[in-house]
Amino acid sequence: MTATAPQMRILIIEDDRESADYLVKAFREVGYIADLAADGEEGLSMAETGEYDVLVVDRMLPKRDGLSLIGSLRDKGNRTPVLILSALGQVDDRIKGLRAGGDDYLPKPYSFAELLARVEVLSRRNVGPAEETVYRVGDLELDRLSHRVARGKDELTLQPREFRLLEYLMKHAGQVVTRTMLLENVWDYHFDPQTNVIDVHISRLRSKIDKGFERPLLHTIRGAGYMIRDGIR
Amino acid sequence: MTAFGKLIRTTAFRLTLVYLFLFALFAASLLGYFAWNTRRLITEQITITVNAEIGEISDIYNRRGLRGLLNTMGNRALRPGANLYLVTAPNGQALAGNIESLAPGVMGIQGWTETAYRRLDDNTDHRALVRVTELTNGFRLLVGRDLEERRRLFGIVAKAAQWSILVVVVLGIGGGIFVARRVLHRIDAMTGTTRRIMAGDLSGRLPVGRSGDELDRLAENLNAMLERIEALMTGLKEVSDNIAHDLKTPLTRLRNRAEEALARSGSEADYRAALERTIEESDGLIRTFNALLMIARAESGQARGNMDDFDGADVANGIHELYEPLAEDDGMTLQVKTAPTPIHGNRELISQALANLVENAIKYGKPEAGVQPPGGQASAILIEARREGGQVLLSVTDHGPGIPEGDRKHAVERFVRLEASRTLPGSGLGLSLASAVATLHGGELRLGDAHPGLVATLVLPARVGGSDRLAAQTQDVPQKAA
Numbered sequence: 223m224t225a226t227a228p229q230m231r232i233l234i235i236e237d238d239r240e241s242a243d244y245l246v247k248a249f250r251e252v253g254y255i256a257d258l259a260a261d262g263e264e265g266l267s268m269a270e271t272g273e274y275d276v277l278v279v280d281r282m283l284p285k286r287d288g289l290s291l292i293g294s295l296r297d298k299g300n301r302t303p304v305l306i307l308s309a310l311g312q313v314d315d316r317i318k319g320l321r322a323g324g325d326d327y328l329p330k331p332y333s334f335a336e337l338l339a340r341v342e343v344l345s346r347r348n349v350g351p352a353e354e355t356v357y358r359v360g361d362l363e364l365d366r367l368s369h370r371v372a373r374g375k376d377e378l379t380l381q382p383r384e385f386r387l388l389e390y391l392m393k394h395a396g397q398v399v400t401r402t403m404l405l406e407n408v409w410d411y412h413f414d415p416q417t418n419v420i421d422v423h424i425s426r427l428r429s430k431i432d433k434g435f436e437r438p439l440l441h442t443i444r445g446a447g448y449m450i451r452d453g454i455r
Numbered sequence: 456m457t458a459f460g461k462l463i464r465t466t467a468f469r470l471t472l473v474y475l476f477l478f479a480l481f482a483a484s485l486l487g488y489f490a491w492n493t494r495r496l497i498t499e500q501i502t503i504t505v506n507a508e509i510g511e512i513s514d515i516y517n518r519r520g521l522r523g524l525l526n527t528m529g530n531r532a533l534r535p536g537a538n539l540y541l542v543t544a545p546n547g548q549a550l551a552g553n554i555e556s557l558a559p560g561v562m563g564i565q566g567w568t569e570t571a572y573r574r575l576d577d578n579t580d581h582r583a584l585v586r587v588t589e590l591t592n593g594f595r596l597l598v599g600r601d602l603e604e605r606r607r608l609f610g611i612v613a614k615a616a617q618w619s620i621l622v623v624v625v626l627g628i629g630g631g632i633f634v635a636r637r638v639l640h641r642i643d644a645m646t647g648t649t650r651r652i653m654a655g656d657l658s659g660r661l662p663v664g665r666s667g668d669e670l671d672r673l674a675e676n677l678n679a680m681l682e683r684i685e686a687l688m689t690g691l692k693e694v695s696d697n698i699a700h701d702l703k704t705p706l707t708r709l710r711n712r713a714e715e716a717l718a719r720s721g722s723e724a725d726y727r728a729a730l731e732r733t734i735e736e737s738d739g740l741i742r743t744f745n746a747l748l749m750i751a752r753a754e755s756g757q758a759r760g761n762m763d764d765f766d767g768a769d770v771a772n773g774i775h776e777l778y779e780p781l782a783e784d785d786g787m788t789l790q791v792k793t794a795p796t797p798i799h800g801n802r803e804l805i806s807q808a809l810a811n812l813v814e815n816a817i818k819y820g821k822p823e824a825g826v827q828p829p830g831g832q833a834s835a836i837l838i839e840a841r842r843e844g845g846q847v848l849l850s851v852t853d854h855g856p857g858i859p860e861g862d863r864k865h866a867v868e869r870f871v872r873l874e875a876s877r878t879l880p881g882s883g884l885g886l887s888l889a890s891a892v893a894t895l896h897g898g899e900l901r902l903g904d905a906h907p908g909l910v911a912t913l914v915l916p917a918r919v920g921g922s923d924r925l926a927a928q929t930q931d932v933p934q935k936a937a
Contacts, residue, residue, distance in 0.1 A: 329745075331741055333734070411806060412803055413803065413810065414742055417781060417814050417818075422784050445734070
């Protein structure tokens, strides 16, 4: 977070006191404004009146369940990005959540790093879609139309999947992207591999875009995932 | 319900009643037919005899006149068991015969009449079938036959009918009760056993007789079912024991580590390291837990709601693409060979099952030194999608040590990690999940020998009627890859 950026406002709608307090505290520590609603009705009215960047909604809530809350918000034209938290981690539950109007879905138990990374990606979507044709990070350039990738003066040859991986990372440049997010968004798999399969893809990509260059752009964020950014910024 | 009520409500008893009714109906109609025909026959007999006699007597009268007639009449009327005769004068006076009285007016009707009469030598009323003819000069001749015989016969038949119906009813109901009680007795025995089994004694079995009748067959089938349930329950118990073990071990490790970190006053870096390992350990636990839930879900058939049509070749190519760099990093090569394989199923689950097989091949499929499989590279892992008749085969072949034939069935079970792999990380759930996914789709997971190595194959039913569309679809696959 840079000093000039407006503080991100998050509404957490979660009935379990302890995990709610933990989330509020953790979000405040990274410099967000975090509000808390303990049931579905309260959450709905807060979400409607407050100007939030992201809503974090538990699926099972007292008074009004998470999916109905989201549906009701969407019916009223409220497009605030929603991340659904659920103890039901299965594929069809995720699909149900996304169909109801959720933007992302995270099964419990989750790591805060994962949640934070997803919330940041979601909120950026709210500010304005990064749908430019050419992504730039430092001297790395990716043209989404011509599928051309270059670093400085050097043209880079990437495999189709490497291209999509880099495209996703650059779309979210400056943000942490977790392994699960990559697996979901680049490969469209929602299971959890028992091996470090994503790391291997990243290290291949890294050897193509960073090897032989003075300043590395693709960084590993310990305990969270990866981030592409120009080292100076 | 009373015992009798229970008895008469049995199927056996009700069937007996239906049969009883049918038999009674049959007996009654048989007797009725018999009676009616006999009556007709007797009547016919009488008609013939009477006609013949009238012919004869008229002849005598015509040849020998009234005197001859009366003579003959006298003779014939006195014979024992004789027919009935009466000759009257034109004025109605009786001249000869063996009839004392007749119903009035009978002599006035020419032709056949059934009438009451009284014989000369017997003063009780009888009935007879008579024919009256007019002779010349106004004399009238009556010849007839007593109907006692016919009546008696009728009486016998009626009695027979009564008795036979009575016997049928008594025997029928008795038999019904007997059969019903026998059946009821056996059903009660079965019910008793099932109650015991429901109460928790899973080792109980239904009594099976030696007759091999339908009840015995039913009991045998139910016993086979109980056998299966018992095996499943035992399996479930084993699984929960295994779960307890496999989840408790890392939990204990986790706890010990936390305790140790607390007890030792270390540097911040030490604490940090301990916490990181704690998170790692709990991530492993969560993964195991997720895998278990996934298996349970696949096994219970809940994932059936989320099925669509796709080509197994795409899944194979996708998994190949995902794991190829990982295999290479491990000093192996991952190859893929696909043909159109139309599947109707849960794409996500099938992808995961295939991913598990590939991960296993990368982890455990390293070739032993000096191994050279025929026509291939020892370190090559092959993902293959092909169709065989009505089945789609998604297989992963490695040339590692393989799994001995005797261990293959065991290897699919939950948490089983064969001796050879104990030292490698993993939850031991990969093959179980693959197997559960195959079962969910009506297929199976087959483990075979790759001489040397392991072939793990997901055998799934091919989607019917989808081959043409898919053939068209897969044509553009090489273009995409280019």
